[in-house]
Amino acid sequence: MDYAAWFRVVLPGLARLGVPVPLGGTTLFLKRTAIENLCGWDAHNVTEDADLGLRLHRNGYRTLLIQSATDEEANCRVWPWIKQRSRWIKGYMVNYWAHMKTPRDLLTSVGLLPFFGMQVLFLGTIFHMLTAPILWSFWLGYIGLVNPVFTATPDSFVTAISIGFLLCETVSMTIIVLALVRADRRHLIPWVPTMSLYFLLAIPAGLKAAYEFVTAPMYWDKTAHGHSLNEKPD
Numbered sequence: 001m002d003y004a005a006w007f008r009v010v011l012p013g014l015a016r017l018g019v020p021v022p023l024g025g026t027t028l029f030l031k032r033t034a035i036e037n038l039c040g041w042d043a044h045n046v047t048e049d050a051d052l053g054l055r056l057h058r059n060g061y062r063t064l065l066i067q068s069a070t071d072e073e074a075n076c077r078v079w080p081w082i083k084q085r086s087r088w089i090k091g092y093m094v095n096y097w098a099h100m101k102t103p104r105d106l107l108t109s110v111g112l113l114p115f116f117g118m119q120v121l122f123l124g125t126i127f128h129m130l131t132a133p134i135l136w137s138f139w140l141g142y143i144g145l146v147n148p149v150f151t152a153t154p155d156s157f158v159t160a161i162s163i164g165f166l167l168c169e170t171v172s173m174t175i176i177v178l179a180l181v182r183a184d185r186r187h188l189i190p191w192v193p194t195m196s197l198y199f200l201l202a203i204p205a206g207l208k209a210a211y212e213f214v215t216a217p218m219y220w221d222k223t224a225h226g227h228s229l230n231e232k233p234d
Contacts, residue, residue, distance in 0.1 A: 004176070008179040009179045020054045020056075020057035020058075022053045026072050034061055050091055059109075083208075094217055132202055137149060176195060
């Protein structure tokens, strides 16, 4: 469901809006002249595909998504998932830091809408992961428990934030349902509400990413694959 939403809805939407597309590394086709003009991949970047997507856009190239699908194994174990997602989040932090060193140059090279889209995508993702504990604490108030945010702020502010939080959840779930329909995985739609619990894993992943951004920005947590396959005897 996570991958379907990203590849079937979010990335095609970014491409149609003309916003820089953070490339995925699974199935990717590049013109040789383009990659040579950009001096190749950044070998020290833990999300080198996302960085390349930004550099392509800044140099006038377009990224398009084709009607094709590549099977890819998603992590099915908690700790490998956290390690993989923390690397992606750290990569977003590194890329945002690198490309926003000169905001005026970035704005000039990509234009106003792509510049704004980059803020929403990269900075929004980073802050979402780091502030997730605060956001998810709102559920405490809904189930009758004491929430410090509710008691320390005016009722009108709490109401506005709560409405915004619920609207965001609704949009997120709608995107997932749409993605499942496009991927012909309608049988997974009843499981969509469980994504609220699934995304709680982003909290430790975001904290790990923030720590490594400072202490080990180029450290690459290798993703372990093959756990979902049935092991066969020799």
